[in-house]
Amino acid sequence: MSRRSAGLIAELRARIASFEGGGNIVGESASGVMPLGAPFDQALPGGGLRRNALHEVATVNYRDMGAGVGFVAALAAQFASAQPSAPLLWCEGGRGSLDMGGLYGPGLAAFGLDPARLVLISPAREVDLLWVLEEALKLGAFAAIVGEIDGRAKALDLVATRRLQLAAEEGGTPLLLxxxxxxxxxxxxxxxxxxAAAPSSSPPRFAGQSLGLVGRPRWNAKLERCRGAEGGATWLVEWDVGRQKFSAPDRELGDSGIRREEMLELVG
Structure with missing residues (x-):
């Protein structure tokens, strides 16, 4: 192992140790699935997303890139909520290739992902990013790992993804690529x-007045491929940050324009 690689591993271990209870959690996440909410769970084997596995997320068009990051953040928030004492690793890819800005803490928090739990790393090269992901997966110390990489990268080939899948299985950690x-x-x-991005739900209103809130984020999400099940289904889904679940949009609103359960929460 090179001195540079050893330094990266040492830095990762030090950051993990700074989290209370952030030791090895392989026993908690080495098996099972993470329920995502309807309608996804009906289509996924076991009723959810496998924990010890590689999951790839791409967007329909370039203009959907921001929506794609939000979808990944929502998935990461679900895994993080299941292991509240464990950190979450986010490896930012080269912003030049994906042409995006940096992560925005309040934006992540809006999806239920606490920025204080994030360990952020920005490897200089794509091959370094893949190496960091693989080694971090083997540690088994993260609630989830997110990696950003251009799908056209030469380093991202069949061998690289196979290594990542094996590392996810070894460490019992989900990788959202x-x-x-x-x-x-x-x-x-x-x-x-x-x-792909979809129009958000209408902002809640009560007694004809706006509450100054934004609607729930929505996506058109297609499960292109799924091991052990038939892919190809597409759904319109929205993210409920309070319940940390995806759901099919509820079109039955009260006369005030706000969902009945949300009205009860507001006045309760």
Whole structure:
């Protein structure tokens, strides 16, 4: 192992140790699935997303890149909520290739992902990013790991994704690989998602007055491929940050324009 690689591993271990209870959690996440909410769970084997697996997320078009990051953040928030004492690793890819800005803490918090739990790393090269992901997965110390890499990257080939899948199984940790608006040419990802932005729900109103809130984020999400099940289904889904679940939009609103359960929460 090179001195540079050893330094990266030492830095990761030090950051993990700074989290209370952030030791090895392989026993908690080495098996099972994470329920996502309806209607996804009906289509996924076991009723949810496998924990110890590689899951790839891409967008339909370039303009959906922001929505894609939000979808990944929602998935990461679900895994993080299941292990509240464990950190979450987010490896930011080269912003030049994906042409996006940096992560925005309040935006992540709006999806239920606490920025204080994030360990952020920005490897200089794509091959370094893949190496960091693989080694971090083997540690088994993260609630989830997110990696950003251009789906057209030469380093992201069948061998690389196979190594990532094996590392996810070894460490019992989910890897959410965001490939931008291009999928990897060859991948062993257990699931592959293709998402596009959709108009959000109407902002809640009460007694004809706006509450100054924004509507729930929505996506058109397609499960392109799923190991052990038939892919190809597409759903319109929205994110309920309070319940940390995806759901099909509820079109039956009260006369005030706000969902009945949300009205009860507001006045209760």
């Amino acid at each position: 965001f490939t931008g608006h291009e999928s990897a040419d060859a991948s062993v990802a257990v699931t592959r998602w293709r998402v």
